[in-house]
Amino acid sequence: MLRTIRAFWHDQRGIALILVSIMLPAIIGFSLLAIDMSRMNNLHNDLQNGTDALALAAAAELNGRSDAWTRAQNALDNLVANDTRFSDGGTTVLTTGNGTATVDPTYSACRSKGRVSWCFLASIPANDSDPITAANYAASAVVTRFIQVRAQPETFTAIFPVSFSSSGSAADTSYNVSAISVAGFTSGVCNYTPVFMCNPYEMVNGTNSAGGATLEQAVSDPAIHRRLIELRMVGNNAAYGPGNFGFLAPPDDVGNGAQALAQTIATSAPRGCYSAQGVSTKTGQNTGPVQDAFNVRFGIKASGNAFNSAEYGPASNVRKGASTGGNGNGNGNGNGNSNQCPQYNQLTFNATGNMGLPRDATTPYMGGRMGDGNWNLSGYWSTNFGATSYPSSWNTTKPTRYQVYKYENANNLISHASTGGEVGTPPSACQAPVTTVDRRLLYGAILNCNALQAAGNNLNGNSTNLPVEAFASFFMTEPVPGASAGGSVFVELVDITGRGGAGTLDNFLRDEAQLYR
Structure with a gap:
């Protein structure tokens, strides 16, 4: 008997069943918890x-x-x-x-x-x-x-x-x-020129100086779309109002000074990126190199041989109603002869037989700086293209100047001489035309300057974090005169970013929705 008890005591067979039975509630509990x-x-x-x-x-x-x-x-x-x-x-x-x-x-x-x-x-x-x-x-x-x-x-x-x-x-x-x-x-844009424009259509107390038109209507309504706008630079710390323009801070590695700023405006390959949530302004004046930076797009030589490389080349079509010298014949091509890339002061504008894109007949808006959209299409066409036909739809709905410009480019009319001899082809002595982008388009941010200044922002200084109403493209209709002549930039609004736009700026856009929490 004692031997049997001792054997039973030392027998370990079946012990796993006992342990499993003891642990089974815990195993089931942890399984359910898992x-x-x-x-x-x-x-x-x-x-x-x-x-x-x-x-x-x-x-x-x-x-x-x-x-x-x-x-x-x-x-x-x-x-x-x-x-x-x-x-x-x-x-x-x-x-x-x-x-x-x-x-x-x-x-x-x-x-x-x-x-x-x-x-x-x-x-x-x-x-x-x-x-x-x-x-x-x-x-x-x-x-x-x-x-x-x-x-x-x-x-x-x-x-x-x-x-x-x-x-x-x-x-x-x-x-x-x-x-x-x-x-x-x-939202933001990249490869943009460092320029801002005060919104010509900014509403203040339910009205504006553009006859009540909105920015979206200015892009979609043909009668408003073809209005010519005179952009002016503000000096002497005056307040910015609709139609004024200034400069944004260029990329950090560009450098300081008017020449560095002008380079970022003149180049055909800008590198600046700007956010709609906030841009920074940079002080500057529309004189000297800045004027040259705009005008190289028209095949006009910069003073001191600045911007003398391929990236600063002119547009393919630089027709501007100008001739070299005072006789109006343009020395055969109206843009300077083959031995000269003219400077601005060497050009005579609107000489007999030469005609650039005309300004509007009247300027009833924005204190005389925005036209009514009624410009002399027939005079411009007959002076530059004679009996050559244009789309019949233009007789019903007058086109924008930019539409006419694009039609010239698409239908081999750039080299067609006006009655005074001017052609749209840039002088051969200038840099070769830039064909990768349209050099007559100027890109910039539109700011609601009235509201920004009312909130205490000094646009004449180096202000930061200014919200952007929209980014836009503008068509430059004529070269920019010197500061003594006002230094105005005459443009048509072409397109804007956002829901009111036509989508032509999508290549510049960097729109991102992102999670923060």
Whole structure:
């Protein structure tokens, strides 16, 4: 008997079954906990991915225009739909659903609809650990830069029968799982010239000096689109108003001084990048090298042989109604002979038989610096192209000067001599024409100068972080005279970035919607 007991005591067969039986509740518990954690994690990931996608879609519409909130909600409604799983409701579609959004009665920037709520933000705290508060909410669509999107909480009931909730109730194994995302929109341009123009169509107290026309109408309405605008540089610390222009800070490695600034304007390959959320101005005057920087585009030689390399070449078409010398015959080609690339003071403008793109007949807007869009197309065409026909549609709707210029280029009319002998081909003694870009187009930022100065910004100084209304392209219709003649730049507005634009500036745009939280 004693031997049998001793053998039983030392027998270890089946001990694993005993250990497993003891540990089985713990194994099952940890398995259930792992399943619960996996389900909860997957549910949260689904919600987070959904709010991330919704926030990015809405943020892409926050371009500072007055309809940005409407477009952002349209994006939430129509662009993105995500499924969430593992909640008590099973598979749930994370969308805004149908119907009208509910506006928070206290904060108009906050709305909710379907299974989503959102708030439009003018700013976010610098530290990600700091909460977003009502101080960050946007007062209007114009100042909105970010959007916070929240998923309505999904109920999740755990299998593991132990609660970690603050209630302490063992029966309370249900949790609410949600997700919040914050996204913003950044817009900018690269390869742009460092120039800004004060918005000729800026509204002040519901009106402006352009007859009430808006910037978007100036691009889309033919009658407004063809208005000629005289841009002037401001000096002596005077206030900037509609139609004035100045300079932006060039790239850091360009250097300081008027010559360095002029190089970035004259080049056919600018390197500057500028953000719509904030640009910096640089003081400068429209004299000397800056005037030359504009005029090299017209096949006019810069003083002191500056800009004497291929990147500063003229446009393919430099017709400007000028001849060399005072006899009006242009020495055979109207732009200087083969041995001369003329300087500005060597040109005679509007001599008999030569005619550049005319100015508007009257200038009723912007204090006499914006025309009515009625310019002498027939006189320009007959002087330069004689009996050559042009599109019949121009007799019904007068084209812009830029449309006529492009038609000349596309239909081999550049070398056609005017009755005075001028051709559009640059003098052979100048740099070879630049064909990679249109040198007669000037690119710049449009600023609401009245509003900026009312907010305390000094545009004559080196101001920073100035918001941009739009980036634009302008067609230069004639060379820039010297400072003694006013130094004005005569342009037509061609296109703008944003919803009102025609898309011709898309190659310059760097629009990005990005997640911040």
